[in-house]
Amino acid sequence: MEDKIRAYVLENFLFTDDQNALVDSESFLEKGIIDSTGILEIIGFIEAEFNVTVEDDDMVPENLDSVNNIVAFLSKK
């Protein structure tokens, strides 16, 4: 799961396949990886890839703002 999410972020926001370019605990917001439209892309990816629904209440950085956060969020789903 981590690998898929990391690969997605690296490919679509950092435009690199260098695995060292992103640490799983790094905040996307702090690192400036996503802009205001990027949130919509990440949610779209999560829903399509992992067959879950991201509810309104779920759309907080605690659930979406790093690879680790997304993994933890999906584990609860």
Added chain:
Amino acid sequence: MCGIAGILNKNTNKNVSVDRLKSMADAIRHRGPDDEGYYVDDYVGLAHVRLSIIDIENGRQPISNSDDTVWLIFNGEIFNYLELRNELLSQGYQFKTKTDTEVIVKLYERDGLGFVEHLNGQFAIALWDTVKKKLVLVRDRVGILPLFYKVENGSVFFASEIKAILKAMKSSPAMDMAGFNQTFYGWSPLPPNTVFEDVKQLLPGQMMVVDKNGMQLKRYWDWSYPESDQYIDSSEDEIADTVEQLLIDATKLRLRSDVPVGAYLSGGLDSSAIVAMIQKYGNVKLRTFSIGFKDKGVDETRYQNLLIEHLDSSHSSLTCHNEDIALNFRNTIYHAETPLVRTAPTPMYLLSGLVQKNKYKVVLTGEGADEVFGGYDIFKESKIRRFWSKNSHSVFRSLLLKRLYPYLDFTKHSSVSYLKHFFGSNFDKSEEPYFGHMTRWDTTSKCQDFLSEDIKRIGTNEYIEMLNQQLPKNINKWHVFNQMQYVEARGLMSGYLLSSQGDRMLMAHSIEGRFPFLDHNLIEYVNRIHPNQKMKVLNEKYILKKAVANLLPSVIRARKKQPYRAPDIPAFDNLIGKEMIASYMSGDAIKKNGYFEEKKVEMLVNKAHKGKAVGFKDNMGFVSILSTQIWHDLFVNK
């Protein structure tokens, strides 16, 4: 409009080469296809290509005074030339022509360098005083018309477009790193920077004098706002009436022409107001031009049609398909002479082509209203952000942003954390004049992620540092709304909207644009109106809407502001676009020029091909990369 070019020769042992001047003029022939003229002596060469609009028969330039000691070329129009001419005639001055050009010459004879104070117009002027051996270059107050220069071995080369200066150079041009980086931050370099190394531009409202004392640069005009309570103390109705009258005067002046005058009509408040004024107060047949988009997300045709019917205008329009943008993008870059972060200039290029096809040479447009009256969403966003910064923990305050940007409203709940990060940053800078612009700049600067490591090492941005040096000393005494207006007018408006989207796209098809909202008498009055009457709570351009209320249907006045946009990445999702991507954005092409990181570009292109490149960074990055590659091919490789 026209085109000017010239050389002030350091080596006065021989005349300036006429062939060299002609090659400069040839490069900007599109600005003046109707006529050309030259002046050469031991010190100076002046070249002029003419778009004949006033005094068709006798208006060839350069124009001199009666004893040929003062020579002048200019690009632009002096709209109050008739009044100035009458004044000069009454003072005993005599004229050979009926042109506005000659009026400038006589004003210089009368007032010296003070001549510019009397001009109401748009202009780039080059004046040569043969007795004082003085070259004077002047750019209009707000930057409607361009004027570039380069100093090489003590000689000064100047022109309306950089391509003319390049013709006179022996060496190949190179990218100016500061200008390049600033483009991917503020959308254009901050003057005097350009994207060409060693080529500079006059600031709006600036004069250059070159004489035996050297080169001096002087600002003769700048945007200026009241300090504290020095606003106009009249009723709202009185202010609206004055605004209306000033706008009528500005529009009527800009209808002065010996050739027919048309107007752009976007369907928004500003161009609609101008067109309505032409119909009511101008003694001309109403002729309008507009562009629609196949992409319904950015199309405004419905409102254009409403106005056409309301005003009974003779109208021409064209529909811009995505492939039209791809097909004409290279030409756009050739005329803009700079990398771009948006494709938006290309439809404007197509629109001026429509005007030319219909044999018109002049159009009035609504540019400038949003800067003068505070109409952009960024002004509202800034108001909300400043309000929010006073209590940064407030959820309610942050939610106001969703009223402004519907795409943020993807949840019933706040996502306050995300709102806070994207829009609630830099609260510590809420007192800075550029606070309102930081969100836009931060978003644009994401393009720099695609730069190669070499360029990142060399490149310097220093946008804010440079801007701070150019801000008026008393700006912090102005209302924050006015501070923001200043930054917008001096930055995006003159650097991008009036140039890459304005003059350059108009002149590509030999069309002169005229801008009633940028009449300096109107500007100076409106600048003294209290910001609360420009933006009433979040109702933008409130006083303008009141001033033109009796001219326009309510549906136009009440229309939600729709910023002009053109499709970016989707514009290249066709055969022509794919060929361009393969040619300019291939790994080899990227690597060869060295501006961008090859792998990152490849992955962005892949994302685009999959139809997943939807974000701001994707679109701006894509257009930045493609336009830079094309720019390099057009100007550096050549």
